[in-house]
Amino acid sequence: MTISVVIADDQEMVRTGFRMILESQPDIEVLADVVDGEAALAAVEEHRPDVLLLDIRMPKLDGLEVTRRLSGRTPAPRIVIVTTFDLDEYVHAALHGGASGFLLKDASPAMLVEAVRAAAVGDSLVSPAITVRLLRDLAPRATATAA
Structure with missing residues (x-):
């Protein structure tokens, strides 16, 4: 498949790099690369990517916002956010909005x-550094106990 x-x-350099990385794989085909969110929505309608x-x-x-708009659509592509911004608020918004993954742009090919x-x-x-933070946030807080 x-x-x-x-x-x-x-x-453009990011799109070109991602395209080269992905198209070097025999099981991945890049259908389009676009420059903004409106074009992304149009490309999803036109190409129906996975x-x-x-x-x-x-x-x-x-x-x-694109993630929120596509959330719940049938069929909807799986969304992976790839960004330079390592902010917890972005991670939470993306995952709560329906994204399937969250990578930083310094991730390996x-x-x-x-x-x-x-x-x-x-x-x-999810990028390993982000996963560590998410797990730390979810872990129960240790409480000090009297001896």
Whole structure:
């Protein structure tokens, strides 16, 4: 099975790099790369990709708003946010909005590929540093006990 992908990022070099990485895989096909959120929504309608890679900060509509708009749609692509902004508020908004993954742009090419593959089958992949923070936030707080 070939995984179809649309890339949405306002930086041409990022889109080109992601395309090169993903298209080097025999099971992944990039259908389009676009520069903003409105174009991402249009590309989803036109191409019906399995996975949508979204930057957060883009002109017109940001990646979080695109994620919210696509949430609950049938069929809807699995969304992986890929950003330089390592902010907990973005992570929480993306995951609560329906994203399947959250990667930082300094992730390895192998991690990008694995995030796409995981999303395509309904799994999630979150950057390791973010995962550690999320788990720390979810873990019960240790309470001091009297001896």
